[in-house]
Amino acid sequence: MAKGIWVIVEQRNLQIRKVSLELLSQGRKIADETGEPLVAVVLGQGIDGLAQAATECGADKVILVDDAKLAEYTTGAYTSVLNKLIRKEEPQAVLLGNTAVGKDLAPRLAQRLGVGLASDCTGMEIDPSNFLNFKRPIYAGKAFAHLTSNVRPIMATIRPNTFPVAAPDAARQAEVVKEAAEIDPSDLIAILKEVAVAASKRPELTEANIIVSGGRGMKGPENYVILEELADVIGAAVGASRAAVDSGWKEHKFQVGQTGKTVAPTLYIACGISGAIQHLAGMGSSKFIVAVNKDPEANIFNVADYGIVGDLFEVVPLLTGEFKKLVNE
């Protein structure tokens, strides 16, 4: 009998990533409603300390696979280990974050298991006949597909920022199980030589609660400094529209939109962004949208909760000042 809801916990430098805490928090709710146990699965090296955090976030059971060959994510080793574990334990559902790791790992694992995969979901609900149903944006959020898996385990990757992180409960107890990693040399055909994570004090765009984004109205790369100053006061990430990226002002990794990143922060502040359909597709599910644009007819005002018609070079520094006052209160 298939059992358990599994969350494949992603860790970086022995810190559980936020999206995994989001999945454990939501997984706890599903576990409570369905009676299925919530299982956190952690792969890495020297990961014993992570069992506590996973437990406090809701896990009934934590499976640790600790091995030097799993210290850094590689497709081959992670797929091999998880494939064997899942075949042995037969969970009902396997959930991953839709991160760089999740996007690479989940399809490979699903294919090896011979199951379907709902990718990049922004909704997950309990279904009486089918356990879980998923909602995922298509056409970068211009439409949604509602899916059901016909086979077990149900697999899905969930977009970061979809579910809130529950407050940790230090009183929770979980069973902690250590599994040995059986990794064949053939699992290690792609060799990771080097990881370079850019030192940034700002949050990752897809995980950020607040994003300050600049478009064509920024007029040049040198002017992004005013957005960065605003962002740093409120702990925001900085983004850009396609127009700004195509002009070479910002790298593609900052691009929000259908051909960039799709984001869903609590607050999205669009500065000098006209609101092309391909940009709106990438940020339209933000909880609150603020627009600053000198063109009162700009399309972005049709989706913004709050708008300021004005020169961003005047408005943005003033906003930075106002936000500083709020933060210092």
Add this chain to the structure above:
Amino acid sequence: MNIVVFIKQTFDTEAKIVLDGNGKIDANGVNLIINPYDEFAIEEGIRLKEKFGGEVTVVAMGGPRAQEAVRTALAMGIDKGVLVNDPEVDNTDECGRAAILAKAVAQIPYDIILAGRIAIDDGASQIAVRLAEALNVPSVSSVLKLEIAGTQATVTREIDGGTELIEVSLPAVITAQKGLNEPRYPSVAGIMKAKKKPLKTLTVADLGLSAGDLAPKMTVNEFSLPTPRKAGRVIPGDAAQAASELAKLLREEAKVL
């Protein structure tokens, strides 16, 4: 070097999405393009051929209109095209589409398979990785830089907030991220030449697959459209007044600061 590039025809990024009478995505009157990320894969394939010689084949799945996408790729400089033109492509899911593609690719000699990292229509990012698994070769996703020496590829891939450097033996599947290269436009001579280049059309049955083999593991119960956002309010006053009022609203009304 034998190079295979997997491409998909998608809606234009400017396309508005509407549902038809059956609640399905309506493709009527929509301008179709090559998935933008697949253009980087096409360009990389042509560059590898220019550097190492050999042949580069584009493989696509879809309906009859997908021929246009294949012809465009041929006009850019791809040598040959294969199109699996069969309604079963739409009836199955990613698992089934990967099975179709694996059968089609298995008929072509390959040292490297290139694809876009994501298709901007379904946004699933599954097929290329599933294909690698089906062919039992390694894959590297979201690649920004690709260097090949002999049968070894050194690949820079994008991760959240940084990059990884990966060494992998060929054959392998590589998915392209924006930044890998700058795709060329088809030249007039290229468009003329493309008309004479071979384009093979196959059905799922030609590949030895039946509808039963392609029974979907996932079912789409329905499609829906997002609730349109309502325009909010424009905050009046001069810049200083508006900035002050906005900060107040974000704190007291939206409660996000």
